[in-house]
Amino acid sequence: MLPLKIILFALFLALSALAGPSVSFAADGGSDLRSLINELAKGSYDDTERQIGAIATLGDEAAMPALQALGTNDLMARKSDGIVFIVKKAGRNYELFDAITGEAAGEAARRDMERIRINNRLRRAIRSALGELTLMSKNPERRMKAAEQVFKARDPEAIETIDQALQAESDPEIATLLRQARAAAVLNSDASEADKLAAVEGIKERGDQEARALLASTADASEGELHDAAVMVQSHVEQILAAWNAAQNVWYGLSLGSVLLLAVIGFAITFGVMGVINMAHGEMVMIGAYTTLVVQEIIRTSAPWLFDFSLFIVLPLAFLIAGAVGVALERFVIRFLYGRPLETLLATWGISLILQQAVRTIFGANNRKVGTPSWMSGLNEVGGLTITYNRLWIIIFSLVVFAVLVSVLKATRFGLYMRAVTQNRRMASSMGIRTPWVDALTFGLGSGIAGIAGVAFSQIDNVSPNLGQSYIIDSFMVVAFGGVGNLWGMLVGVMTLGVVNKFLEPYAGAVLGKILVLVFIILFIQKRLRGLFALKGRAVEA
Amino acid sequence: MIAQASGSVLYLDDVSVSFDGFKALNSPLVLQPGEMRAIIGPNGAVDLTTLDEVDIAELGIGRKFQKPTVFESQTVFDNLELALKIPRGPFSTLFHRRSEPEKARINELLELIRLTDRRDELAANLSHGQKQWREIGMLLAQDPKLMLVDELAAGMTDAETAQTATMLKEINKTRSVVVVEHDMTFV
Amino acid sequence: MITSFFLRAFDGKALLFLAILAAFAIAIPAGNLLFPPDHALHVPIYVVSLLGKYMCYALLALSVDLVWGYCGILSLGHGAFFALGGYAMGMYLMRQIGVCGVYGNAELPDFMVFLNWKELPWYWYGFDAFPFAFLMVLVVSAVLAFIFGWFAFRSRVTGVYLSIITQAMTYALLLAFRRNDMRFCVNNGLTDFKDILSFSVQADGTRSALFFASVAAVAVGFVIARAVTRSKFGKVLIAVRDAESRTRFLGYRVEHYKLFVWVLSAMMAGVAGALYVPQVGIINPGEFAPANSIELVIWVAVGGRVTLVGAVLGAVLVNFAKTWFTGVFPELWLFALVGLFVAVTLFLPKGIVGTIAQGWSALRQRRRSVRAEAGIDEAPYSGEASMKHQAAE
Known part of the structure; x- marks a missing residue:
C-alpha cells in the first residue's frame, strides 16, 4: 500500500503544482x-x-x-x-x-x-x-x-x-x-x-517537428515551384531540428553526467587515496536513494507541510548514513585487505550483493517512485529544448557539491592530509599523520557523497535495490577516461561520457552504445589509471 | 638518446642532466667494449625508461635498477634460468627442456655471484645485498655487451660493498660496465 | 617434444589426484547403472547429473586458476567463455531435436517457428554436425579471448582494471544475447533438448556417459594446466604475476604469454560450458551475468589458487554447499557465499588446499630443522620460504 500512497500523493502534488490556478478557477465558475x-x-x-x-x-x-x-x-x-x-x-x-x-x-x-x-x-x-x-x-x-x-x-x-x-x-x-x-x-x-x-x-522560422510534418505533406501534395520551395524549406527545418536535437542530447547528457559526477567523485577519491576499487560504491548511491524514500514517507505521514523541504532534511541524512556505512565497511573489511587489490575488489563486490539483498528484504524488489518537491517539478521550453527543472536543479546541485569538495580538498587540513597520504603514504605516516584515520574518513567522505548522489538520482528515476550496479562500470569508465590526474579531468570525463552515451543511444541502441564505449576504453586505456591527485613522472614507477 | 656507434658499445649524445636548473652533465659519452665507467650523479641520472624494455634487452644492454625487483616466489636458480639468453617466445618456453650447458652456465653464474649455497632458496628470503647480486647474476645471464648499474651499493653493508666491487671487476674483464653511483669509496 | 611436455605433468601428487578422479568417474556411473534402485549402493540419476555439473564447474575453476593463480589475471568474465561454449553446444542440441519438436519442423528449431522466422540464420549453419559444433565450442571462446586479450594485454591493462574490463565484457555479452534480433531464443534460452549424438539426453546411460566425459575433461584440463605450469613457460607466468615489468626487462614478450594462457583458459571454460548444457538441459543469457563470473572466482579463492587441486576442490565444495543451502535456506545462500569468501580472504588467504599444503610443509620443515640441529649443515630453508615455495608450486 505504501508505494501506491506515495505515487498518489506525488501525482496530486504534481497536478496541483501544474494546474493550481486554473483548477480553482474552474471550480468557482463551474456552476455559472x-x-x-x-x-x-x-x-x-x-x-x-x-x-x-x-x-x-x-x-x-x-x-x-x-x-x-x-x-x-x-x-x-x-x-x-x-x-x-x-x-x-x-x-x-x-x-x-x-x-x-x-x-x-x-x-x-x-x-x-x-x-x-x-x-x-x-x-x-x-x-x-x-x-x-x-x-x-x-x-x-x-x-x-x-x-x-x-x-x-x-x-x-x-x-x-x-x-x-x-x-x-x-x-x-x-x-x-x-x-x-x-x-x-x-x-x-x-x-x-x-x-x-x-x-x-x-513556416520556415518555426523549425520544429510540426513544421517539418506540414512541409512534408505540402511537398507531397504539390508540384512545381511550390513543391521545390517546400522541399527546400523542409530540409532547412530539418537542419534546425537536428541542431535542437543535438542540443537536447547534450542537455540530457549533462544531467546524466552530473548524477554520475556525484557517484564518481567518491569512487575516485577512495581509489586515489587508498587504491581501493570499491565495488559496493554503487550501493552507497542506492542507500542514499532509499534514505530519501524513507524520509519522505515519514514526512508524508507525520508532517505533510514539510514535504517541499524534505530534500534539505534528506541530504545531510543521506550523507551521514551512507558515510557511516562506508566507514564501517572500511573498518571491518577493507582495512584488512590493503595491498591486495584483487581481493578487495571481490570482497567489496560481495558486500554490494549483501547490501542489495538486505534492501530487497526490507523494501521489496520493486521499483519505487520518490516524490519530487513542487519547486523541482515542471519544465520550461527554450526554443526546441525541453528543460525539466529537476534536471536543472541536479546539475546545479552537483556542481555546487563539486565546488565544495574541491575547496575541502584544497583548503582544509583534512584535505591536506588526504593529498599527503595519496602522494606518499609512508612519508605521511612518518610525519605524524594518522593514516588509518585518514583512510576511514576518506572512505566515509566518498560514500557520503555517493549517498547524496542517490538523493539526486531519486529525483530523476525510480529507485530499486539494484540501481547502484550500473554505476560501477560507468564510474570506472569515467576514472579511466578522465581521471588522469585531477578533479577537473574527472569533471570533463564525466560530462563527456554522459553526452557520448546519450548520443550513441539513439543511433546504436543502449546496448551497442555500452559496447562501443567499452571498446573505446580498452583501446585508449594506454595511460595507466591513477585516480585523483596522482603523481607524475618517475615517482610513479616506485 | 642511445645509438650504437661504430666500434663503441654505447654512444650517448646530447646527454643533459639538469637538476633544479643546474646542468650536471652535458657531453657525449662514448664507451668502448670492456671499459668500466662510473657516472656520479643523483637518482635517475640514467633514465632509460623512454625506451621499450624489450628493445633494451635486445640491444644487448642489461640494466639494473636501484631497487632490486626479484621474482619472490621463485628460487634463485629459477630466477637465473628465467634470465638466460635463450629463445623467449611462449612456445619455445612451453616445450623447453633444461639442457646441460644451460645448467652449467647457471651454476657458473651462481658461483660468480656467490649464491651457490642458496640456489634453491626463494628469492624473497635473500638479504638486500644478496638480492643485488642475484640481480647482477640475472643481468649476466642475459649476456649483455653493456651493463648499466644504478646505485648498487646503496643499502649494502661494508663487507657486501667490498665484495660487490671485486665482483664487478671480475665482470668487467669480459664486458662494459656503467655504474651510476654516489658512494665515492665504492667508485 | 609433446610427450615430454605432458610427462612433466605426472608426478606423485598428480597421479594420486588423477587416480581419485578415475575412481570417481567409474564408481558413480557404476553405482547408477549396476545396482538396482532399491540397493544401498545405488546412485540416483539426479545425483549423477548433479556431480556432472560440479565437474563442469571444476573444469571452469581450473581455467580461472590458470590465469588468476599463475598469471595474476583476475578474470571476472570467465562466465562469458563458459556460456559461449554452452551456446555452441546448445545450438547443436537444438538442431538435433529435428522433427521431434512441438512443431515437427526439421528445418527450424521450435522457437524460430514460434517467432515466425522463415529461415535459419547463417550462424546456425553447420551446427547440426557434432564435430563442427565441438570445434565451435573451442573456436568461439578462443576467438573472443584472443581479440579481447590482444587489445587488453597489448595496452598493458593489468590488475583491477583488467578485472573490471573483463566484467564489462561479459556484461556487454549479457545485454547482447538478451536482444531479440540476436536470434538465440531471447530470454528463454535454448532448452527442451532431446538427443546428443543420437542418444537421448534423458536416458540414464547418456547421463552417466556425460558425467564420465566431464570427469575426463577435468582430468585432461588438469594435466594440460599442470604441464603448462610446470614448464619453463609456467615459471615465466609466475614471473609475470610477481613482477611484470621486470619480466619484460628480461626480454620476454609478456603480452604473448598472457594471451596464450588466456586463450587456453577460455577454451577450457568453453569446453566446461559445452559439457554443462546437456546435463542441466538449458542455456540462457543469464549465464553471462557478471555475478556468475565472480562466483566462480570465489570457488577458486576458497579452494586455494595456485593449487590446481584446490580449484577443483573449491568448485565442488562451494557448489555442494550451494545445493544444500538453496534447499534448506534459499534466502541465506548469498549471505553465506559472501561470508565464506570474506572469511577465506581474511583468514585463509591461500585457500583451503593452499593452507593445508602450507601446514604440511611447515611440519616437514620442523623435522628437517630437528635433523639440522642434530649436527648436519645449517638448514637452508626458513619456514616462510618453504611455505611460499609450496604455494608457488
Missing part, C-alpha cells in the same frame, strides 16, 4: 458555466446565439469541449431534466459525457435525448466564441497555447478567426505564432500558389 450550457438547449436559434455569446464573455476555457461538440452536432439535452451532455454513439444508445469535465455519465436511449440544432449562423458564432475563448483571451499564456493548437489543426476555416486575432494581438511573440498558424491553415486550404509560397516561407 453549467447553467449557461444547459440554457443552450432552450429557445430559438437567436437565443442559442445569445447564450454562446454569454459563454464567450465568461472567458472560461472549460466551455470549449461543449462548444466544439455543439459545432459537430454532438451536444444533446436530456429530455427528462434538460441537462446538456456531450454524446457519442454507442450502438443503439448514446454514451453521455459531462459537458464541462468530460467525465463519463452513463448511457441513455436515443429517444431520451434531444439534439441541440444549429445552423450556419450559429456555426460562425461558435467559431468566433472559440476564438475569443482562446486566441483572443485576455490571458497571453492561453493565447499562445491556442495559437499552437490552431497551428496543429491546420484548419482552413480558422483563417478568418486568426486574422481577427492577429489584428488584436499586441504581443509580437504570439503574433508570430499566429502568422505561422495562418500559414499552416493557408497551406491546407485551396488558396492560390502565390499565397502558399508565401506561407511556406512563413
Whole structure:
C-alpha cells in the first residue's frame, strides 16, 4: 500500500503544482458555466446565439469541449431534466459525457435525448466564441497555447478567426505564432500558389517537428515551384531540428553526467587515496536513494507541510548514513585487505550483493517512485529544448557539491592530509599523520557523497535495490577516461561520457552504445589509471 | 638518446642532466667494449625508461635498477634460468627442456655471484645485498655487451660493498660496465 | 617434444589426484547403472547429473586458476567463455531435436517457428554436425579471448582494471544475447533438448556417459594446466604475476604469454560450458551475468589458487554447499557465499588446499630443522620460504 500512497500523493502534488490556478478557477465558475450550457438547449436559434455569446464573455476555457461538440452536432439535452451532455454513439444508445469535465455519465436511449440544432449562423458564432475563448483571451499564456493548437489543426476555416486575432494581438511573440498558424491553415486550404509560397516561407522560422510534418505533406501534395520551395524549406527545418536535437542530447547528457559526477567523485577519491576499487560504491548511491524514500514517507505521514523541504532534511541524512556505512565497511573489511587489490575488489563486490539483498528484504524488489518537491517539478521550453527543472536543479546541485569538495580538498587540513597520504603514504605516516584515520574518513567522505548522489538520482528515476550496479562500470569508465590526474579531468570525463552515451543511444541502441564505449576504453586505456591527485613522472614507477 | 656507434658499445649524445636548473652533465659519452665507467650523479641520472624494455634487452644492454625487483616466489636458480639468453617466445618456453650447458652456465653464474649455497632458496628470503647480486647474476645471464648499474651499493653493508666491487671487476674483464653511483669509496 | 611436455605433468601428487578422479568417474556411473534402485549402493540419476555439473564447474575453476593463480589475471568474465561454449553446444542440441519438436519442423528449431522466422540464420549453419559444433565450442571462446586479450594485454591493462574490463565484457555479452534480433531464443534460452549424438539426453546411460566425459575433461584440463605450469613457460607466468615489468626487462614478450594462457583458459571454460548444457538441459543469457563470473572466482579463492587441486576442490565444495543451502535456506545462500569468501580472504588467504599444503610443509620443515640441529649443515630453508615455495608450486 505504501508505494501506491506515495505515487498518489506525488501525482496530486504534481497536478496541483501544474494546474493550481486554473483548477480553482474552474471550480468557482463551474456552476455559472453549467447553467449557461444547459440554457443552450432552450429557445430559438437567436437565443442559442445569445447564450454562446454569454459563454464567450465568461472567458472560461472549460466551455470549449461543449462548444466544439455543439459545432459537430454532438451536444444533446436530456429530455427528462434538460441537462446538456456531450454524446457519442454507442450502438443503439448514446454514451453521455459531462459537458464541462468530460467525465463519463452513463448511457441513455436515443429517444431520451434531444439534439441541440444549429445552423450556419450559429456555426460562425461558435467559431468566433472559440476564438475569443482562446486566441483572443485576455490571458497571453492561453493565447499562445491556442495559437499552437490552431497551428496543429491546420484548419482552413480558422483563417478568418486568426486574422481577427492577429489584428488584436499586441504581443509580437504570439503574433508570430499566429502568422505561422495562418500559414499552416493557408497551406491546407485551396488558396492560390502565390499565397502558399508565401506561407511556406512563413513556416520556415518555426523549425520544429510540426513544421517539418506540414512541409512534408505540402511537398507531397504539390508540384512545381511550390513543391521545390517546400522541399527546400523542409530540409532547412530539418537542419534546425537536428541542431535542437543535438542540443537536447547534450542537455540530457549533462544531467546524466552530473548524477554520475556525484557517484564518481567518491569512487575516485577512495581509489586515489587508498587504491581501493570499491565495488559496493554503487550501493552507497542506492542507500542514499532509499534514505530519501524513507524520509519522505515519514514526512508524508507525520508532517505533510514539510514535504517541499524534505530534500534539505534528506541530504545531510543521506550523507551521514551512507558515510557511516562506508566507514564501517572500511573498518571491518577493507582495512584488512590493503595491498591486495584483487581481493578487495571481490570482497567489496560481495558486500554490494549483501547490501542489495538486505534492501530487497526490507523494501521489496520493486521499483519505487520518490516524490519530487513542487519547486523541482515542471519544465520550461527554450526554443526546441525541453528543460525539466529537476534536471536543472541536479546539475546545479552537483556542481555546487563539486565546488565544495574541491575547496575541502584544497583548503582544509583534512584535505591536506588526504593529498599527503595519496602522494606518499609512508612519508605521511612518518610525519605524524594518522593514516588509518585518514583512510576511514576518506572512505566515509566518498560514500557520503555517493549517498547524496542517490538523493539526486531519486529525483530523476525510480529507485530499486539494484540501481547502484550500473554505476560501477560507468564510474570506472569515467576514472579511466578522465581521471588522469585531477578533479577537473574527472569533471570533463564525466560530462563527456554522459553526452557520448546519450548520443550513441539513439543511433546504436543502449546496448551497442555500452559496447562501443567499452571498446573505446580498452583501446585508449594506454595511460595507466591513477585516480585523483596522482603523481607524475618517475615517482610513479616506485 | 642511445645509438650504437661504430666500434663503441654505447654512444650517448646530447646527454643533459639538469637538476633544479643546474646542468650536471652535458657531453657525449662514448664507451668502448670492456671499459668500466662510473657516472656520479643523483637518482635517475640514467633514465632509460623512454625506451621499450624489450628493445633494451635486445640491444644487448642489461640494466639494473636501484631497487632490486626479484621474482619472490621463485628460487634463485629459477630466477637465473628465467634470465638466460635463450629463445623467449611462449612456445619455445612451453616445450623447453633444461639442457646441460644451460645448467652449467647457471651454476657458473651462481658461483660468480656467490649464491651457490642458496640456489634453491626463494628469492624473497635473500638479504638486500644478496638480492643485488642475484640481480647482477640475472643481468649476466642475459649476456649483455653493456651493463648499466644504478646505485648498487646503496643499502649494502661494508663487507657486501667490498665484495660487490671485486665482483664487478671480475665482470668487467669480459664486458662494459656503467655504474651510476654516489658512494665515492665504492667508485 | 609433446610427450615430454605432458610427462612433466605426472608426478606423485598428480597421479594420486588423477587416480581419485578415475575412481570417481567409474564408481558413480557404476553405482547408477549396476545396482538396482532399491540397493544401498545405488546412485540416483539426479545425483549423477548433479556431480556432472560440479565437474563442469571444476573444469571452469581450473581455467580461472590458470590465469588468476599463475598469471595474476583476475578474470571476472570467465562466465562469458563458459556460456559461449554452452551456446555452441546448445545450438547443436537444438538442431538435433529435428522433427521431434512441438512443431515437427526439421528445418527450424521450435522457437524460430514460434517467432515466425522463415529461415535459419547463417550462424546456425553447420551446427547440426557434432564435430563442427565441438570445434565451435573451442573456436568461439578462443576467438573472443584472443581479440579481447590482444587489445587488453597489448595496452598493458593489468590488475583491477583488467578485472573490471573483463566484467564489462561479459556484461556487454549479457545485454547482447538478451536482444531479440540476436536470434538465440531471447530470454528463454535454448532448452527442451532431446538427443546428443543420437542418444537421448534423458536416458540414464547418456547421463552417466556425460558425467564420465566431464570427469575426463577435468582430468585432461588438469594435466594440460599442470604441464603448462610446470614448464619453463609456467615459471615465466609466475614471473609475470610477481613482477611484470621486470619480466619484460628480461626480454620476454609478456603480452604473448598472457594471451596464450588466456586463450587456453577460455577454451577450457568453453569446453566446461559445452559439457554443462546437456546435463542441466538449458542455456540462457543469464549465464553471462557478471555475478556468475565472480562466483566462480570465489570457488577458486576458497579452494586455494595456485593449487590446481584446490580449484577443483573449491568448485565442488562451494557448489555442494550451494545445493544444500538453496534447499534448506534459499534466502541465506548469498549471505553465506559472501561470508565464506570474506572469511577465506581474511583468514585463509591461500585457500583451503593452499593452507593445508602450507601446514604440511611447515611440519616437514620442523623435522628437517630437528635433523639440522642434530649436527648436519645449517638448514637452508626458513619456514616462510618453504611455505611460499609450496604455494608457488
